Amino acid sequence: MALFVVLSGVILTALLLVTGFILRLFVVLRNGPEYKPGQKGSVSVLVVAGSGGHTTEIIRLLGSLSHSYNPRHYVIADTDKMSEEKIRTFEAEREKSDSTSQFTLQRIPRSREVRQSWSSSVLSSLNALFSSVPLVFRLRPDVVLCNGPGTCVPLCAAGLLLGILGLKRVLIVYVESICRVETLSLSGKMLYYISDYFFVQWAQLKDKYPNAIYMGRLV
């Protein structure tokens, strides 16, 4: 009898937690447009740089943003060689015009290499998630800005988790890579549902994903 009481207590608590979690998820997903972190004067950004082409694109986007987007925390996959140099070049330019400009570089394991099989992709994605959560919890950015490398899924999930737990609302801004004309990337397909602002760069995608924002080519 005592066992039954304890057991039903445990089950009830678990159910309440899950329900609470799901309710919070809905609240967080719906209140994005009302959340205005910029009203305090500056916006900290977690920039998911990913690899090669993705980095070039995201730097073009960053180049258009004002000095109020400060500091910028860049996350690079640890196997990436070219991105760090591109970022340092960009930031060196930025510092010339704004002495208060700040940035950091963060490295996490890559989710999926080009040509990696799907089964080992799952394992390395989990590995990436384990390093993403502490990173995002420590940096607590106002905005996560990303454009499709595999690493952005666990980072956005970690940002969402901060909001669900009520620790910090993190806006997720996703800009699908310009190389996606007809179909979203795997990251895009997942993040379409949890992004606060989801941009596509070709009209064909706006037709298929009506909640996306289309303003022509951005990069």
Next chain:
Amino acid sequence: MKTVFVTVGTTSFDDLIDTVTSDESVKALIQRGFTGVNLQVGRGSVVPDPESCPGLKLQVFRFKDSIAEDMRHSDLVISHAGAGSCLEALGANKPLLVVVNDKLMDNHQLELARQLQADSHLIYCTCSTLPQTLREMDLTTLRPFAPGEPQNFAKFLDKAVGLV
């Protein structure tokens, strides 16, 4: 000196390096008046010998901090289909021939190449059709590529996060 710059970005694309240095491609390039080839081979395992393309001055490197100079000094860019390399070449206003890697797991790269070819900004082919394309392509049909407008993104985001 008329130079073609070949770039594979951060990846490896041995098939492209093999094909572009093949006798057939070298012949087509010389016929078009090219005198030099500059190869960026990335992580690839094929690193051609500088003497391997008689008639063309061959330079080979793996990575550089910036390939902007190599782009600028070239008269034709042959690139893998990565968005970064394509945009950089189009931004530099160079005639662009994109070679799609049909061995990649998720060959979405074809989407962009196809669309940009439909809009007359580049010509694309695969490794198997590269020599033929080098012989027959008409670069005069290509139109300049207007840069994207990131300022629209910035304007939207300023409002969305409450900066303005």
